Amino acid sequence: MTNIGPDNRAATAPPLNEMLGLYRTMVLIRAFEQRFATLVLKGTFSGAGHLCVGQEAVAAGVCAALRNDDYVTSNHRGHGHCLAKGVDPDEMMAELYGKATGTCKGKGGSMHIADFRRGMLGANGIVGAGLPIACGAALTAKLTKSGRVAVAFFGDGASNIGAFHESLNLASIWKLPVVFVCENNRYGEATPVEYALAAEHVADRAPAYRMPGVIADGQDVLDVYAKAREAVSHARAGDGPVLLECETYRYFGHFVGDQARYRSAEEVESFRARDCIIRCAEQLTKQHGVRAKQLEDIAADAEGRLDTAVAFAESSAIPDAAEIMTDVYSEVRR
Amino acid sequence: MTNIGPDNRAATAPPLNEMLGLYRTMVLIRAFEQRFATLVLKGTFSGAGHLCVGQEAVAAGVCAALRNDDYVTSNHRGHGHCLAKGVDPDEMMAELYGKATGTCKGKGGSMHIADFRRGMLGANGIVGAGLPIACGAALTAKLTKSGRVAVAFFGDGASNIGAFHESLNLASIWKLPVVFVCENNRYGEATPVEYALAAEHVADRAPAYRMPGVIADGQDVLDVYAKAREAVSHARAGDGPVLLECETYRYFGHFVGDQARYRSAEEVESFRARDCIIRCAEQLTKQHGVRAKQLEDIAADAEGRLDTAVAFAESSAIPDAAEIMTDVYSEVRR
Amino acid sequence: MTTERVITFREAITEALRLEMRRDERVILLGEDVAGGAGRQAEGLSEAWGGAFAEYKGLFAEFGDNRVLDTPISEMGYLGAAVGAAITGLRPVAELMFVDFIGVCMDQLMNQAAFARYMSGGRVNVPLTMLTHVGAGVGMAAQHSKMLYSFFAHIPGLKVVAPSSAYHAKGLLTAAIRDDDPVVFCVHKLLLGQSEHVPEEPYEFPIGKARIARPGSDVTLIGAAMTTSVCLRAAKALEADGIDAEVVDLLSISPLDEETVLSSVRRTGRAVVVDEGFPRCGLAADVAALIAGHAFDHLDGPVKMVTAPHAPVPFSRPLELAFMPGPERVRAATLELF
Amino acid sequence: MTTERVITFREAITEALRLEMRRDERVILLGEDVAGGAGRQAEGLSEAWGGAFAEYKGLFAEFGDNRVLDTPISEMGYLGAAVGAAITGLRPVAELMFVDFIGVCMDQLMNQAAFARYMSGGRVNVPLTMLTHVGAGVGMAAQHSKMLYSFFAHIPGLKVVAPSSAYHAKGLLTAAIRDDDPVVFCVHKLLLGQSEHVPEEPYEFPIGKARIARPGSDVTLIGAAMTTSVCLRAAKALEADGIDAEVVDLLSISPLDEETVLSSVRRTGRAVVVDEGFPRCGLAADVAALIAGHAFDHLDGPVKMVTAPHAPVPFSRPLELAFMPGPERVRAATLELF
Numbered sequence A, B: 001m002t003n004i005g006p007d008n009r010a011a012t013a014p015p016l017n018e019m020l021g022l023y024r025t026m027v028l029i030r031a032f033e034q035r036f037a038t039l040v041l042k043g044t045f046s047g048a049g050h051l052c053v054g055q056e057a058v059a060a061g062v063c064a065a066l067r068n069d070d071y072v073t074s075n076h077r078g079h080g081h082c083l084a085k086g087v088d089p090d091e092m093m094a095e096l097y098g099k100a101t102g103t104c105k106g107k108g109g110s111m112h113i114a115d116f117r118r119g120m121l122g123a124n125g126i127v128g129a130g131l132p133i134a135c136g137a138a139l140t141a142k143l144t145k146s147g148r149v150a151v152a153f154f155g156d157g158a159s160n161i162g163a164f165h166e167s168l169n170l171a172s173i174w175k176l177p178v179v180f181v182c183e184n185n186r187y188g189e190a191t192p193v194e195y196a197l198a199a200e201h202v203a204d205r206a207p208a209y210r211m212p213g214v215i216a217d218g219q220d221v222l223d224v225y226a227k228a229r230e231a232v233s234h235a236r237a238g239d240g241p242v243l244l245e246c247e248t249y250r251y252f253g254h255f256v257g258d259q260a261r262y263r264s265a266e267e268v269e270s271f272r273a274r275d276c277i278i279r280c281a282e283q284l285t286k287q288h289g290v291r292a293k294q295l296e297d298i299a300a301d302a303e304g305r306l307d308t309a310v311a312f313a314e315s316s317a318i319p320d321a322a323e324i325m326t327d328v329y330s331e332v333r334r
Numbered sequence C, D: 001m002t003t004e005r006v007i008t009f010r011e012a013i014t015e016a017l018r019l020e021m022r023r024d025e026r027v028i029l030l031g032e033d034v035a036g037g038a039g040r041q042a043e044g045l046s047e048a049w050g051g052a053f054a055e056y057k058g059l060f061a062e063f064g065d066n067r068v069l070d071t072p073i074s075e076m077g078y079l080g081a082a083v084g085a086a087i088t089g090l091r092p093v094a095e096l097m098f099v100d101f102i103g104v105c106m107d108q109l110m111n112q113a114a115f116a117r118y119m120s121g122g123r124v125n126v127p128l129t130m131l132t133h134v135g136a137g138v139g140m141a142a143q144h145s146k147m148l149y150s151f152f153a154h155i156p157g158l159k160v161v162a163p164s165s166a167y168h169a170k171g172l173l174t175a176a177i178r179d180d181d182p183v184v185f186c187v188h189k190l191l192l193g194q195s196e197h198v199p200e201e202p203y204e205f206p207i208g209k210a211r212i213a214r215p216g217s218d219v220t221l222i223g224a225a226m227t228t229s230v231c232l233r234a235a236k237a238l239e240a241d242g243i244d245a246e247v248v249d250l251l252s253i254s255p256l257d258e259e260t261v262l263s264s265v266r267r268t269g270r271a272v273v274v275d276e277g278f279p280r281c282g283l284a285a286d287v288a289a290l291i292a293g294h295a296f297d298h299l300d301g302p303v304k305m306v307t308a309p310h311a312p313v314p315f316s317r318p319l320e321l322a323f324m325p326g327p328e329r330v331r332a333a334t335l336e337l338f
């Protein structure tokens, strides 16, 4: 498999039902994040909230290329990855509320959402930590011949930390079935990628590990989907890991509340102008004759889904005080 | 500066006096290591001993390209680097004996020899740890405009650890005056480089950091010297870091006592056949008409130097018991 | 007569850094987004953050990109670079945004900075300050809420301080920057907004000195950083119980001011050590063992410890609040001694 | 009647691994040169090492490169891979050659392996064993001679064991591999040659149980790993002083067998905790604080600690020997209690 840039689009568009699925996922993710942001600003719950609004095409496109039993490791900006991998919005919202019905009984929160039934091995609060873990999941797949693939989602900033280097080298020499998906949203917190990264593209680092490096247009879900499918089948076929860089952008600050004074309004506009959801909507209407009404329904469904999730979360109980000492070990101590 | 392989030799050979200097350094290093090995095997002193016999051309060639006040960080195989940087053999030997007159008062030992008067910032027991430290020394040079350059010596095995990645990226974006010298001796302990390194050459990783990568024939001191000079002047000129890989070999095991069963006798022979000292001796005699006698004298001088060093070490006192608690902090506590 | 100037703990940190950077050009600051918008001075987009906790606002503007350096997300790389800079003549202040990240760079602190002097026979100084943020209470869960200062205190060669208020923050940070040994400066997130009178001129508060935050005669409550105020609130509550509690604010975790701790306990005969860290091999156990070993004959009862439970920091707000040692737990433990 | 089989601590480790790998194919071993000569099976150059301390000899030959994996020098990478493998169904044993290297990979143990269960609300097991080598005495100086088990004990979610002999090494390693939580298995380098009777069949020694290594009535000497034998030698020497010392061998550092420690001290009324680790926030302080808090009323004197000094491990042989706590120091500390 060869290094192909965003310029040459993946030829064949997927069938309508797949496109609608990708669209639905992106809309749900955005609705979830916007609802989350509103709640954070209302002070409904504490903690850091990292929104992936603008990056929905990456989570949606990559996870659509995966099997249910494939593995995913995520980072601090993980809501989209979780939703795209099929984690239940009710449980996710309850987790953000710190309720006992949350994916993690309210003990993990936004940065630690995990759902092993869905192969979601966990969001992560430590930059780069998900990459070695994905290698381990891929090692399990390889040794047990389960045919599964592992995907590690991480950011441009994470590509400068040691764990990135060690993971790509290890995955390459062991030919692990793992796809390293870099969401290059041009910033690590307030630091521009062109300052922190001593390379033009993160994918330029793939050759240093004898690994194919691919760049996808992260604002185009079809390009992401096509290249992710190629990368995943490469890994699943036993041909080793792939580094897939998706060029994208986060519309909001690093966390809810960040004024993002480190970038210009023009820059934000230039990416919003290429919004992944609007773009997919156009393709659906123009190329597939999908009626606007149907798209409105999808948006309405998403909002409805979130009303349910919020209602579920709010009506759920907070964890029992005894929960502080449970789940520390497999057996409860003393 | 461009990526040049071992095939195209650095054109001009240095003047005779410089060549003799390089030769003397290599001979001294080998004599030191052989004396050290004998003493370890005799059980004279404890601890791990990592010999650089076979790799002398790298330490000699690189350090000859440096100023006295330039910085060097080393690794666990650091005797050669120290000697080439001008550290006193008496104090080094005393350090190995654990005597109070050692470079580190006997508190550091083989893996921690340092001599700040010579810019030798320390051997290191942690693989890869010297690279970030060299970046810091280079940062000092850059900010104080001292015109100094820092060199980090490390092995092929170290190029797979996170600190390598972070250091090369950091040095590149900050354009630090540092030269990363990888001594690729084909093994990290008992692990062959072709197994552990997901690249053909360590220097292949330089582009991932927008950095020149250069490969030198580590068995040819002139090639190392020429390419090191080029790399050092590149760094000193403020043009940023360079990754210089020297293809070399350690004749003995990883440590004194390692039987090195992981490699074939033929392989060892093939490198011994290209021994850096013999090769330099031939160039000196054939091309510069240096008489064999003069080379014998150099060898004899080295042995004599070591007799003195051993005598110095053996006649030195062991550290006072109170030394356990001194040098922990700038002031002695309590 | 002018009124005393009152500033926050956060501003005290900024001021200590500004004054030391003016005083000594060898002092530099490096870390992730200590400025923000790196490389965008031209577009006027630089210093967008001034640190994740905004303690460095104004420093980039005053000292520029040669002395205030944003780093990539490479803790091992830049902390190691700070070590290399320190042993070659600079006096770097390196920020580790959350102490929980020490897991990716501990080697440069533990095996390099801490041991360089000793391993070289005392032939080098390591004037490095690592400023880091500790503690729970901000809803960031297990990977962003630990204390971990016991890790640093365990390692010979490191000094560790944990100021409890703005005044001591400025004095201890100044002392740390001027110190020739590596110093870990622990900032509890919940203290950043605390404010009090802080003198405008530069001053050092000596590393290794504790203070009596409140004199008392019946029992010694020992705290550090956040738990000092917890002890003070407990002491207030204990008045109603007719108990006159003394509160010792450790300030320095290593070296520990053993004399102040021991003489207080010898006077009161009772000790309660309060620490937000985990209980096993933590600061509370360390201080309790010191007392049990050296003030035993003066003790009227067991040495009590009030710490976080042996459990990761939970996310859910009510659990997190119950996780942190509060005044009522300190009061209850104290009453058991009477 | 056949004579009992005697093997070394090193062989006990090999045997525990071999038996568990035969019993459960999910058990894999990974680390640097756990085989050696990786990729050279064809040339017959593989398994050149069987580990830097030769504990794995024969395992590669029996189980092959799918279950005995040599890694690059990438501790964060392969320890993290072990965590990922553990949460997806394998039972990895990852070697960290020297515990001192934890500085380059602590995150995967501290924030990932230890917290995965808790942060996910108990929805995952982390059956990971990290085998590592601790301690001084081999002339390798400050960066290869630390104990550091107090770091692991400090972190909730981790279990930590430190066997003192071949019998317990086999039983505890078997238990660690079968445990569903991450266990740090600490091997003191100087114990590898120790030999005693070890049953051939597989058996578990329970994690969390200490043992009375020598019964006594006058004082309790508490040790772990190497210091257990130090305590036993001190106890022997104390006989001449007319003192009958009991020796508790902790074996498990976390969870700690508080009951065995406390009941012994309640009987003897005196305690001396002996630890090769650094004194500040270390194991000795932890155990001393436990005693001071829960056996105070039974104590006839202060809780004594005999530890390494608050200094890095020096290279010079005489200094290194003086650095390590020996029987005479334990005896002297004990005599101060009488």
Ligand SMILES: Cc1ncc(C[n+]2csc(CCOP(=O)(O)OP(=O)(O)O)c2C)c(N)n1
Binding pocket: A076, A077, A125, A126, A127, A128, A154, A155, A156, A157, A158, A159, A183, A185, A187, A188, A189, A254, C032, C073, C075, C097, C101, C104
């Ligand atoms: C090891 C570590 N260092 C620093 C941080 C603080 N931090 C959290 S997110 C972040 C930026 C990550 O940037 P990137 O990888 O590009 O992901 P993005 O936020 O852009 O999605 C930083 C520095 C951390 N969580 N872990």
Ligand SMILES: Cc1ncc(C[n+]2csc(CCOP(=O)(O)OP(=O)(O)O)c2C)c(N)n1
Binding pocket: B076, B077, B125, B126, B127, B128, B154, B155, B156, B157, B158, B159, B183, B185, B187, B188, B189, B254, D032, D073, D075, D097, D101, D104
């Ligand atoms: C972080 C770390 N991991 C592992 C080791 C153990 N170790 C010491 S030397 C060595 C091999 C280093 O190989 P290389 O970098 O090629 O240097 P060489 O020994 O070949 O000169 C290893 C694995 C260590 N000292 N530090």
Ligand SMILES: [Mg+2]
Binding pocket: A155, A156, A157, A183, A184, A185, A186, A187, A188, A189
């Ligand atoms: Mg980013």
Ligand SMILES: [Mg+2]
Binding pocket: B155, B156, B157, B183, B184, B185, B186, B187, B188, B189
């Ligand atoms: Mg090598």
